Amino acid sequence: MVAYWIADRGSELLKNVLGSRFQGWLMSDGWQVYRYYLKRLRCWAHLTRKADGLKDSLDMTARLFGEQTSLLLDTLINAVYAARERPPDQALSITYQGALSDYRSACEAMGASAMHTKARALAREMLNDWEAIFQVLAHPHLPMTNNEAEQALRHWVILRSICHGTRTEDGSRILAILISVIETCRVRQQSPWIYLAAVIRQRRAGFSVPRLPLAKGSE
Secondary structure (H helix, E strand, C coil): CCCCCCCCCCHHHHHHHHCCCCCCCEEECCCHHHHHCCCEEECHHHHHHHHHHHHCCCCHHHHHHHHHHHHHHHHHHHHHHHHHHCCCCCCHHHHCHHHHHHHHHHHHHHHHHCCCHHHHHHHHHHHHCHHHHHHHHCCCCCCCCCHHHHHHHHHHHHHHHHHCCCCCHHHHHHHHHHHHHHHHHHHCCCCHHHHHHHHHHHHHCCCCCCCCCCCCCCC
8 A cells, every 4th residue: 555645744744654553664764763663774775876976076085985885885785686586695794794894984983083074974874774774684685775665756746846735734635645545556556547436426426435446466
């Protein structure tokens, strides 16, 4: 199921949405509120972009740290893909223990004394989210990015730019429900328009809203 919320980005929203019942893996960016969830993954695409940005820096120390970060992430990404094809003899976290230890030392030094603001921020981000970032080394089957969620958001972000967003709380709530239904139907390979037509028909006749259709092939 796909669910959208249109609201301010605050800890209260996250607690209301996930609460204490959420038991799955949470893919996230670096927003610190997510750190309350132990089974959490970090999107490597965000980290890779930040590292690539440092590689173009005029500051030698920042550039070298960006290159080191980028090289480590690229190496581990390839290792994770290989592990998905063929399970390794030992956990990737053990195989790359030395490289991770060296990199952690570099992050600690960079986070403590780097003059370059973005290099220092990336080092601290890596340290603060260390477990979430490298969790995938123990579970290679888990995703490394939140690209799927960002792609699902893309056309709705374009819609927001075109119509300049909603005007009222009711409008935000209704739009969030509508796009949640549309995306859930699409993920389940069902037509959202056929379902929405059925909803309108049922409500006009005074009946309750029909349940969301199941995934195609599971009926």
